[in-house]
Amino acid sequence: MMTDKPKQHKEDPTIDTVLRPERWSDYIGQEKIKRNLQIIIEAAKKRSEPIDHLLFYGQPGLGKTTLARLVTNEMGASIKVTSGPTIERAGDLAAILSSLGENEILFIDEAHRLNRMIEEILYPAMESRKLHIVIGKGPGARSVSLDLPPFTLIAATTRVNLLSAPLRARFGATFKLDYYEEKDIEEIIKRSAKILGVEINEEAIKVLAKASRFTPRTANRLLKRARDYIEVHNQKEVTKDIAEKTLEFLEIDEMGLESYDRVFLKTIIDKFGGGPVGIGTIAAALNEDRGVIEDVYEPYLMRIGFLRRTSAGRVIEQAAIEHFGGGVSGKLL
Numbered sequence: 001m002m003t004d005k006p007k008q009h010k011e012d013p014t015i016d017t018v019l020r021p022e023r024w025s026d027y028i029g030q031e032k033i034k035r036n037l038q039i040i041i042e043a044a045k046k047r048s049e050p051i052d053h054l055l056f057y058g059q060p061g062l063g064k065t066t067l068a069r070l071v072t073n074e075m076g077a078s079i080k081v082t083s084g085p086t087i088e089r090a091g092d093l094a095a096i097l098s099s100l101g102e103n104e105i106l107f108i109d110e111a112h113r114l115n116r117m118i119e120e121i122l123y124p125a126m127e128s129r130k131l132h133i134v135i136g137k138g139p140g141a142r143s144v145s146l147d148l149p150p151f152t153l154i155a156a157t158t159r160v161n162l163l164s165a166p167l168r169a170r171f172g173a174t175f176k177l178d179y180y181e182e183k184d185i186e187e188i189i190k191r192s193a194k195i196l197g198v199e200i201n202e203e204a205i206k207v208l209a210k211a212s213r214f215t216p217r218t219a220n221r222l223l224k225r226a227r228d229y230i231e232v233h234n235q236k237e238v239t240k241d242i243a244e245k246t247l248e249f250l251e252i253d254e255m256g257l258e259s260y261d262r263v264f265l266k267t268i269i270d271k272f273g274g275g276p277v278g279i280g281t282i283a284a285a286l287n288e289d290r291g292v293i294e295d296v297y298e299p300y301l302m303r304i305g306f307l308r309r310t311s312a313g314r315v316i317e318q319a320a321i322e323h324f325g326g327g328v329s330g331k332l333l
Helices: 013-019 031-047 064-075 090-098 116-128 182-196 202-210 216-232 240-249 259-272 279-286 290-303 318-323 328-332
Strands: 054-058 079-083 104-109 130-135 142-147 151-157 173-177 307-310 313-316
Touching (some): 031 173, 064 079, 064 173, 090 130, 116 130, 182 202, 182 216, 202 216, 259 279, 279 313, 290 307
Parallel strands (some): 054 151, 079 104, 104 151
Antiparallel strands (some): 130 142
């Protein structure tokens, strides 16, 4: 049975806000998306129109919320932020939409958790800027249509497949955020260290970047923990040795694998001979939800070449087996 679950790491929101880029020049990585967005923004400015509705999707921590705020800044607009789980009733969405100002941006995070009734209200709002609501119940109920000001909906999701096809079709542009290149993560760590006033050498930057799962949020989290380490031990600089000790303390190996990753991989290797093995069998062996395995565990492991999905099931790659032959990961299992 699996005992170590993926953790949702909570950080000081004030620090995270400080580290978040506010200008395009500060946003490192995702160059293709940035170029396309800049064209959309410049065209909208020339026409003096709000930009098209935008959909961002990808793994957590890749910068979807940051991109939404950068678009807002570039448009010189204001933004209202909400999330799918908080919009429980049609009245909740109606209240949000009716309070929007002209050219304002509505950002909905975790959009895949909107229920279908809420989506039905969004369709006319996105297409024709109409808000259709029903007042009253039973025979006395009546439908009222309200005009909405020009606005832009920016939605973010980690599970784009759970959005209905009619909703996805109403976005003017859809962007998938991919994992970052390691060199971009190194630049992000350098920038964040400068903002936080942390001295860190090049070797330490490379150690933290390699363990950051190609994800800016994770890179910043590791940097903050390294900062904690040098403050507690009265050190002036994050060195390679300190970076490695920080990872060991967090039970993260040099490839960024956490305890649940290692249990997942070792289960397939030890119990199922490295695969192929079906996802349902793996989920049962780990006492874990299939969706969590597919959306949380597997993407990074496939990205680093440790896991392969086949028609017959999941297969552990040779690189993963070699990785467990020694080093930090072996000690932590």
